[in-house]
Amino acid sequence: MTIALPRHVxxxxxxxxxxxxxxxxxxYWQLNGSGATALKLLLAGTSTQxxxxxxxxxxxxGSDQAAADIAALLNALSQAGLVVVS
Known part of the structure; x- marks a missing residue:
């Protein structure tokens, strides 16, 4: 999975x-420290796990809860057009 910011973000x-x-x-969307860390890692190519x-x-x-939270974050950001997940 690849995560990227669109040009307009x-x-x-x-x-x-x-x-x-x-x-x-x-x-605009404001991410807290955990959300920011997660997004930066994902944008750098780190896997969700x-x-x-x-x-x-x-x-x-636990890592299962964190993975679920990351999936929810990516879903929300994707629906808002703030990230592209491919």
Whole structure:
């Protein structure tokens, strides 16, 4: 699976995470630290499972729950036109 930002989406890091701006419509999404880390890892080519394992290191959350959360995040971002999943 490949994850990419469309040309019309800009990503900017913030103190608390990441902001995605859809330049076509002027809407933006703010991701918290975990969501930002997950998206950055996925954009860099890290697998969903490896991303889930990275997010759960030192956490009480299991990798199955993290993988489900990542899938939900990707689904929401894809439906909003903020990422392309292929």
């Amino acid at each position: 800009l990503a900017t890091e913030t103190e608390s995470g990441l902001v995605l701006l859809d330049e076509r419509g002027g809407r 490896d991303t889930a394992e990275e997010l759960t290191r030192g956490s009480a959350v």
